[in-house]
Amino acid sequence: MPRLKRQPDKAPPRERILQAARGLFYRDGINAVSVDAIASAAGTNKMTVYRHFSSKDELIAAYLDLLAAEGEAVWAEARARHPGDPDAQLRWLMRQVSQWASEANGRGCALANAAVELAERKHPARRIVETHKRHQRGRLVDLVREAGYARPERVADELFLLVEGARMCLQSVGRAGPGSRLFALTEELLGSAPRKKPLKVHTA
């Protein structure tokens, strides 16, 4: 789908509503934001919101889908920047994530925050978060394996927890806390984790 560059106020209503929801949901939390507030921020009214999204839950799901799609795009960018070099892709990803974590006004990962707010286990939007996070984790394991680490699941899980923990800590403790050391910790982990020995070629 080609992306049109438009002025925000010229964007079609569905897109304007989704972008308004995105800004408010992330800043204030999903439960704290009313459909009225979203309609007003999008320069429209509640009826128009409900014409495009049958319920607030559907709008939440669309918001999470959008975030997941953006998450996917980051992996594509890593590959595009360092084609055929999984080690460089991995380090680039960790640098990006560390930078974003420290820049995001301390509000951390929008998908993880949504999981905290969607306490009801069966909430339909939870599945989007879960699927995306599982997917990311699987991909991280693959990339760590391609980068030649001896125990890819272990290294990937540790990276995953460090990233999630840092984004959480930046919210609860702020920048003076351990969250700000994410990049140093992941760099050190990647530098010290054992690599596989190159395969020995058995000659007959």
Place this chain on the structure above:
Amino acid sequence: MPRLKRQPDKAPPRERILQAARGLFYRDGINAVSVDAIASAAGTNKMTVYRHFSSKDELIAAYLDLLAAEGEAVWAEARARHPGDPDAQLRWLMRQVSQWASEANGRGCALANAAVELAERKHPARRIVETHKRHQRGRLVDLVREAGYARPERVADELFLLVEGARMCLQSVGRAGPGSRLFALTEELLGSAPRKKPLKVHTA
């Protein structure tokens, strides 16, 4: 203050209200729970709630204070179980935290969840979370140092992020995700992080 063993329904109203708020806030999230719902769960009415807590925010603050106090008690228990043995205290704490994380219905750390929900930076209750988490982190650094690790800040921050990340992951990815590997990861970290060499005694 002596603790009286009472039937829950015989407890004084303030305590009943606080315990009801605690259960609901943790399960459903701070923003999703109304003062009416708390009053009803405590077997009282809204007016009585407001006689004991001037606002919902004050009730939230009391809830977070209670959690922080319980967090403190865990450190005291670690010391009581393994007096004078910082290494054993550290491993006991990590085992406890890992167990709780996997038992807590996947709702993770109540204090961290509150930080996600209290998006407004100046919310008075945020300070309780921040102070408590900073305090815990400082104590963890001290304990890691006492246990003889060469770079106590680095080891403590890594443990801290792994714990926070695991509690977050259990919410967003569930038990099949990397959160369930917390104990293995912390054990391995504590087993492999370099220890200080014993001080050399210079004899004249």
